[in-house]
Amino acid sequence: MANPLAALPAVHRVLALETMGGERARYGPAAVREAVREALAGARARVARGAPIPTPEALAAEALELLTRRAAAAYPAVLNATGVVIHTNLGRAPRAGGVAPGYLALEYDLAEGTRGERLAPVVTRLVRYLGCEAATVVTNNAAALVLLLAAHAAGREVIVSRGELIEIGGSFRLPEIMAASGARLVEVGCTNRTHLEDYARVIGDATAGILVVHRSNFSLDGFVAAVGLPDLVELGRSHGVPVWVDQGSGCHLDLGRYGLRPEPTVRQIVAAGVDAVLFSGDKLLGGPQAGIVAGSRTAIAPLRRHPLRRALRPDKSALVGLAATLDCYLAERPEDVPLYRLLAAGEPSLRRRARALAARLRRAGVEAVAEATRAVLGGGTTPDQTLPSWAVTVTGGDAAAARLRRGRPPVIGRVEEGRVVLDLRAVFPEEDRMLAAAVAAALAPR
DSSP states (O other), rough: OOOOOGSSSSSSHHHHHHHHHHHHHHHHHHHHHHHHHHHHHHHHHHHTTTTTOOOHHHHHHHHHHHHHHHSOSOOOOOOOOOOOOHHHHHSSSOOOOOOOSSSSSSSEHEEEEEEEEOHHHHHHHHHHHHHHHHHEESSSSHEEEEHHHHHTTTSSSEEEEEOOEEEEEEGEEHHHHHHHHHHEEESSOSSSBOHHHHHHOOOOOEEEEEEEEEETOOOOOSSSSSOOHHHHHHHHHHHHOEEEEEEEHHHOGGGGGGGGGOOOOHHHHTTTTOEEEEESSSSOSSSOOOOEEEEEEHHHHHHHSHHHHHHOOOOOOHHHHHHHHHHHHHTGGGSSSSHEEEEEOOOOHHHHHHHHHHHHHHHOOEEEEEEEEEEEEEETTTOOOOOOEEEEEEEEEHHHHHHTTTSSSOEOOOOTEEEEEEEEEESSSHHHHHHHHHHHHHOOOO
16 A cells, blocks of 8 residues: 555645745745745644645645744734733833834943943932932842842841742742842741831841832731831831832832822832832833832942842843833823823723723624723732723633634733623723724624
């Protein structure tokens, strides 16, 4: 009996097809050849299981599908209809712009014609906005903590309440991050209650500092106690021990104006007399990914001199975006920052948009209903709070959600009780038509 695999078209026959000439010019000869070989390998496996021999044209179509998938954008833009405004998996806070040009005066003093300081423009803005003596910027907040501890506490002890020994995304735990910096963790208090005397009892000659950590993604309620910053600062000063605050979320505005409970801002923490406060640039600041350390000159100077600083320095795109974001706040225009434009959207506006979107989808043949819902700020910032919102719900559950994710652009919603909820809290008004078209293309009957 003849081997059916011998009848498969050879690679050169598929490549010789007229349609493949354009693909070689578009994707490159090597990439096209590799895709044809992969298509043939798949066909070989199917034929071995009894499938018919594919034509060269069918193999070319399969290879083209492979090439198209590989050429897709590495990080495609999506419509965030999850109701999570600071969505870690979708890039955290939407950025305020500030795209870095090809060439820019990054480390160049235009007045003197000599090398300049890369961080000077953003540091100047941070000092003005936060009311601190000095500041520095690294790649992210975990890097900021590593740099701070490596510069001030390598080989020495750092005191942390047991109620603040957090684990952040990706299973990175605070004790492990501290160990990587060379600092030795000293735990005090209990998970739910820590008192001033707990800190005072362990301060000694080996103490490098007291670290206060924002509770990311969780809260403690009930029979709880924590020490206020003024008391910790006073304790630290009486022993010559600095107090550092890993504020994490970067709260810098009164969240009450957006329907959330106020929490201490970075400026207020600086004013309380702490030596340094650390926070993320891409959470409540609404800027690019960055780790910011603001505080006293004594706290910041060793960070600037430490060898890790160069390894952790941010790139030009992050710095341009951070400067643009800070300029909005310095000009007292917070809602020029996309994050706060989303948060400022009132419930009546969201309701009108949801009803209009649902009506548009029904005209396209999609069963859609507008309804009130609750959104969240996200990013570990306000773990026990929600925001009023409006959404459009469609039927289809997980299968419909998968079709929406495969669309152009992808639409990311959430599935609740077998329905897809498309929450408008994190969708900009100018994206409504695009959202309607994407949902109709994915779900309208054909």
